[in-house]
Amino acid sequence: xxxxxxxxxxxxxxxxxxxxxxxxxxxxxxxxxxxxxxxxxxxxxxxxxxxxxxxxxxxxxxxxxxxxxxxxxxxxxxxxxxxxxxxxxxxxxxxxxxxxxxxxxxxxxxxxxxxxxxxxxxxxxxxxxxxxxxxxxxxxxxxxxxxxxxxxxxxxxxxxxxxxxxxxxxxxxxxxxxxxxxxxxxxxxxxxxxxxxxxxxxxxxxxxxxxxxxxxxxxxxxxxxxxxxxxxxxxxxxxxxxxxxxxxxxxxxxxxxxxxxxxxxx
Amino acid sequence: xxxxxxxxxxxxxxxxxxxxxxxxxxxxxxxxxxxxxxxxxxxxxxxxxxxxxxxxxxxxxxxxxxxxxxxxxxxxxxxxxxxxxxxxxxxxxxxxxxxxxxxxxxxxxxxxxxxxxxxxxxxxxxxxxxxxxxxxxxxxxxxxxxxxxxxxxxxxxxxxxxxxxxxxxxxxxxxxxxxxxxxxxxxxxxxxxxxxxxxxxxxxxxxxxxxxxxxxxxxxxxxxxxxxxxxxxxxxxxxxxxxxxxxxxxxxxxxxxxxxxxxxxxx
Amino acid sequence: xxxxxxxxxxxxxxxxxxxxxxxxxxxxxxxxxxxxxxxxxxxxxxxxxxxxxxxxxxxxxxxxxxxxxxxxxxxxxxxxxxxxxxxxxxxxxxxxxxxxxxxxxxxxxxxxxxxxxxxxxxxxxxxxxxxxxxxxxxxxxxxxxxxxxxxxxxxxxxxxxxxxxxxxxxxxxxxxxxxxxxxxxxxxxxxxxxxxxxxxxxxxxxxxxxxxxxxxxxxxxxxxxxxxxxxxxxxxxxxxxxxxxxxxxxxxxxxxxxxxxxxxxxxxxxxxx
Numbered sequence: 081x082x083x084x085x086x087x088x089x090x091x092x093x094x095x096x097x098x099x100x101x102x103x104x105x106x107x108x109x110x111x112x113x114x115x116x117x118x119x120x121x122x123x124x125x126x127x128x129x130x131x132x133x134x135x136x137x138x139x140x141x142x143x144x145x146x147x148x149x150x151x152x153x154x155x156x157x158x159x160x161x162x163x164x165x166x167x168x169x170x171x172x173x174x175x176x177x178x179x180x181x182x183x184x185x186x187x188x189x190x191x192x193x194x195x196x197x198x199x200x201x202x203x204x205x206x207x208x209x210x211x212x213x214x215x216x217x218x219x220x221x222x223x224x225x226x227x228x229x230x231x232x233x234x235x236x237x238x239x240x241x242x243x244x245x246x247x248x249x250x251x252x253x254x255x256x257x258x259x260x261x262x263x264x265x266x267x268x269x270x271x272x273x274x275x276x277x278x279x280x281x282x283x284x285x286x287x288x289x290x291x292x293x294x295x296x297x298x299x300x301x302x303x304x305x306x307x308x309x310x311x312x313x314x315x316x317x318x319x320x321x322x323x324x325x326x327x328x329x330x331x332x333x334x335x336x337x338x339x340x341x342x343x344x345x346x
Numbered sequence: 347x348x349x350x351x352x353x354x355x356x357x358x359x360x361x362x363x364x365x366x367x368x369x370x371x372x373x374x375x376x377x378x379x380x381x382x383x384x385x386x387x388x389x390x391x392x393x394x395x396x397x398x399x400x401x402x403x404x405x406x407x408x409x410x411x412x413x414x415x416x417x418x419x420x421x422x423x424x425x426x427x428x429x430x431x432x433x434x435x436x437x438x439x440x441x442x443x444x445x446x447x448x449x450x451x452x453x454x455x456x457x458x459x460x461x462x463x464x465x466x467x468x469x470x471x472x473x474x475x476x477x478x479x480x481x482x483x484x485x486x487x488x489x490x491x492x493x494x495x496x497x498x499x500x501x502x503x504x505x506x507x508x509x510x511x512x513x514x515x516x517x518x519x520x521x522x523x524x525x526x527x528x529x530x531x532x533x534x535x536x537x538x539x540x541x542x543x544x545x546x547x548x549x550x551x552x553x554x555x556x557x558x559x560x561x562x563x564x565x566x567x568x569x570x571x572x573x574x575x576x577x578x579x580x581x582x583x584x585x586x587x588x589x590x591x592x593x594x595x596x597x598x599x600x601x602x603x604x605x606x607x608x609x610x611x612x613x
Numbered sequence: 614x615x616x617x618x619x620x621x622x623x624x625x626x627x628x629x630x631x632x633x634x635x636x637x638x639x640x641x642x643x644x645x646x647x648x649x650x651x652x653x654x655x656x657x658x659x660x661x662x663x664x665x666x667x668x669x670x671x672x673x674x675x676x677x678x679x680x681x682x683x684x685x686x687x688x689x690x691x692x693x694x695x696x697x698x699x700x701x702x703x704x705x706x707x708x709x710x711x712x713x714x715x716x717x718x719x720x721x722x723x724x725x726x727x728x729x730x731x732x733x734x735x736x737x738x739x740x741x742x743x744x745x746x747x748x749x750x751x752x753x754x755x756x757x758x759x760x761x762x763x764x765x766x767x768x769x770x771x772x773x774x775x776x777x778x779x780x781x782x783x784x785x786x787x788x789x790x791x792x793x794x795x796x797x798x799x800x801x802x803x804x805x806x807x808x809x810x811x812x813x814x815x816x817x818x819x820x821x822x823x824x825x826x827x828x829x830x831x832x833x834x835x836x837x838x839x840x841x842x843x844x845x846x847x848x849x850x851x852x853x854x855x856x857x858x859x860x861x862x863x864x865x866x867x868x869x870x871x872x873x874x875x876x877x878x879x880x881x882x883x884x885x886x
Contacts, residue, residue, distance in 0.1 A: 084737045085737070085738075086734070088736045088740075091708065096389045115429065115430055117431065118426055120488065125484065125485040126485075129484040133483045133484075136483060138478065157382060161383040205561070211579065212402070216398040216402065217389060217392055218392075221387075222383070222387045291472060294472065296474070298565070305475070312478055312479060315482070320479070324471060327470055335466075419756035517702040518701060518703065520698075521703070525666065525696075525715060525716050525719055526775070527688070527715070534727055539705075
């Protein structure tokens with residue numbers, strides 16, 4: 081009867097060298113110590129904050145919709161109209177750019193131009209774009225509309241281009257074989273394949289644009305964000321709670337209805 | 347379109363009418379929204395915009411490179427905010443995800459809806475709004491930023507993680523259950539190994555997003571590069587603004603590269 | 614010894630997956646369970662360790678009644694029943710050793726299993742079993758790095774590490790090629806012989822069942838329609854079990870099978886919760 085080992089340790093899965101493992105854990109601990117150390121804690125302020133935090137939670141649980149209802153509804157209308165117009169315009173601009181950024185149907189020079197437009201739009205944070213557009217176009221929802229349209233381009237055009245690059249080549253090939261022109265190719269060989277996804281993406285972007293519209297208001301681009309900013313500045317936590325609940329409710333409704341719509345359309 | 351009438355034959359006149367009606371509604375809605383939105387717009391400002399843009403653009407160039415040393419500490423703060431915030435988000439999101447997943451939730455009627463609400467609430471509210479609130483409550487500083495990033499990350503990580511938990515292979519879980527393992531052991535041996543790759547992927551992905559977000563949280567007082575951006579904007583120091591934006595861009599590109607590499611290594 | 618008395622399972626949809634199944638498996642006997650897909654073979658096996666909750670009837674394993682036990686007591690009894698699965702059902706991302714040790718989960722505390730610090734006796738047993746199934750050198754590999762036949766051997770080692778008094782085997786060869794199937798069956802039979810271990814083996818391959826089993830039970834639409842030796846399994850008996858060309862019934866059974874699966878999933882959700 082041979083004897084078998086009575087101990088077993090799980091072999092390390094990712095970092096197999098023991099020294100590297102130790103070095104890595106030391107580095108992580110050192111980072112945590114230094115990182116947490118650089119957080120300055122002002123205990124007095126935090127204790128004060130605790131009381132304010134309670135007031136905010138109270139405001140959240142007993143939201144006050146009525147006293148600022150006019151501001152809230154104005155902000156909401158601005159946000160919603162901004163969301164819709166910017167999504168429509170953004171998608172309308174995205175379609176040609178997305179087609180141009182698809183390697184399989186666009187000539188090289190068009191491809192590079194469109195890809196760089198997408199890269200610029202994606203690299204810039206909405207809030208930073210909003211700051212500049214507010215500086216140029218003045219306060220109000222128009223700057224917000226432009227910001228969201230700009231952000232929509234990067235999002236939709238990129239995903240649309242990827243979709244077009246993923247289409248079934250055989251179908252496009254078949255259309256090309258009939259001697260169709262480039263426009264006909266796009267219309268008959270590409271559009272039917274990507275249309276359902278494009279509609280789905282647009283609905284998704286509508287949802288994102290609404291959420292973002294709540295943010296860019298903070299830097300002056302209008303909408304519900306501006307109302308929220310004011311409410312918090314005035315320490316009116318019950319109104320702020322009401323606004324946040326409205327945002328959450330609209331996002332939930334948008335999410336459910338868009339997932340329903342997408343199912344319905346496919 | 348009338349060139350090829352036959353190709354449209356598969357769409358019945360009724361369907362075509364509905365389609366046209368749908369488009370018409372969308373256009374009408376767009377026009378209406380446009381009217382409402384621009385009701386208070388002062389068009390003079392808007393026609394003036396190109397001049398403004400040229401003006402600002404002129405002032406922004408060249409970036410003030412000598413400002414760079416002053417930005418190093420804020421940059422470190424921004425990275426810290428993103429990393430520690432992600433850590434906080436992960437710690438909070440993991441239990442929420444297990445409560446929200448249909449196959450691990452201890453109570454489908456009470457705890458699951460609560461967990462789902464937490465996820466939706468966290469997802470609907472951008473980290474900048476969380477920061478705005480937290481700065482008002484806790485005062486300006488890194489702490490507010492970290493918590494804001496953490497709160498926003500709960501929804502993102504929680505949602506993707508609970509979907510991963512629901513997609514686990516039921517047979518592996520069944521096999522562990524059949525050995526007489528306790529629920530905690532089933533979790534540890536049957537479910538956790540299956541979701542580990544998804545977990546790391548999601549975490550690194552969120553960290554990458556959080557780097558972007560933490561760069562601007564300073565605009566509402568939560569520390570980091572955004573704080574310097576705000577200060578420079580307030581004093582109209584455009585060359586400094588350019589430098590800060592370039593630095594943010596660089597950070598974002600680097601973090602995206604790191605996250606892509608790490609995700610590639612895991613999966 | 615395992616005794617089933619009037620075991621019945623009716624799914625919520627009203628489909629009767631098992632109807633008054635009664636049978637006894639004495640110590641050391643390997644029983645093959647054959648029947649068309651959806652006849653309730655899988656349900657029967659899962660009712661024994663209550664991965665599927667039977668509607669009525671009794672399950673008695675060496676004097677202990679399993680039906681009606683509370684969750685904690687049920688877990689204790691499950692330790693005595695080893696189970697081997699159709700598609701191995703190994704935890705793919707764990708090592709082979711962890712998979713074998715997972716058979717000990719019912720015996721150790723959560724903390725011991727969490728830190729992977731199993732008692733020396735368990736580890737020794739795991740190595741012995743791995744040696745027995747011929748996978749000694751694969752102990753530290755991840756389960757998903759193994760071939761189908763090797764994975765099923767790990768599955769066998771996991772079930773044996775429970776030191777079971779009964780083996781439940783669900784289509785052990787369904788996803789293996791014919792040669793590997795025979796090797797795995799032979800290994801199973803040898804191991805049962807060595808330990809005097811009774812086993813119930815679901816099997817869809819009739820020749821394989823006739824070659825290896827001591828006793829065969831035929832199941833059709835949830836009822837036992839044949840119970841005898843492999844020699845007694847004649848052409849006409851097979852027609853009673855599988856039906857000549859009764860395709861409509863088969864299709865309905867397929868429906869019941871899907872319902873069964875959905876319910877098993879729902880139940881598991883509650884177990885693992």
